[in-house]
Amino acid sequence: MVAELSDAAWLAARTYRWAADAQASFAWDATGYRGIVVPPTHIAHALRAGDERVVAVAGYPTGRHHSLIKASEARLAIQQGAHEAWVSVDDTNADPNSVLADLIAVREACPRPAELGLLLPAEGALSAAQLAELAATAGYERVIADAPVDAALEVVAWAADDDAAVAALGAGAAALVRP
Template sequence: MSGGARVERVMLDPTCTREDADALVTHAVDHGDVAVCVPPTLFPLRHAPETLRLVTVAGYPSGKHHPLVKASEAHMAVVNGAHEVHVVLDPAYVAAGDVNAMISEIVTLREAVPSPAVLRVAPGEYGVDPDDERLRAFCRAAVTAGADMVSAGSQHEAGVMLDAVQGTPVTVASPVDLPGVARVTVPR
């Protein structure tokens, strides 16, 4: 994936149903979108063409779930057709810069989400604002533990992450345009 735009339709409302997911798939196909993202409980997705990338989340939105629960959630989705899993790491590990705890969590997830499925990790949600050194520690953990992608929430985060993963196979994904960063467009 390069710096070009891709549209990924996202429906993570806790009340969404299987019928809502089917409608999202139809809408995505009709509009030429490349991916849909729905909760892991809605897999397998019915009527999804092979050309549509199927994405889910684990540990979403807070990241405050036991790593084995996240891994189980992610694994069941992959077994049922998910191509990519976005995981929110425990924000306490990120805030503390605890590389060993982050590596342990990501290794557990990597085992549950074997290649070619993509494992994408995020440093946290809801007010977690790690400084540059903690972002670099997060990226080191992601590289060491075998994640495929890291998610950035801002241009600043994307820049720090891009620098931290330079020369590794890990990709940075961000909602902002930056050279060398995969842009993920999420329509509202």
């Protein structure tokens, strides 16, 4: 017999809570979310709080960190217990080879089974489709976007409210990030 999920349980299983900027991220309630996105310094607390899936950001928010720093930040996050790392890239970098090298450096530092996601910038020198293709080439599992993007990877969409969540899921997003 297959257990039926309510709409709320189905949505919760596909939602990450964004706490990467929150000053009060030490006071979140882990109930009702697939996981939580935190700065690397909050991984231990998220794990102690019982979050099902902890995601750390690397190179956040600008992506203008040196590749080795970004790779080290992601690797340390995984070693501290994060289930995956979401990486920011420099939105002013128009050289696809340079961006690919940046993404590969992080993947090399965080081999599977660690999962990686690329935080797509709202605007940038490279299109969202180009960045998604580079992420797929580098071996990433997902892209995180604020607008629909055609990608071979799982797409996680930003959703500030219920209407945005419905629209994102309708556009093909596999999961959501909520504030």
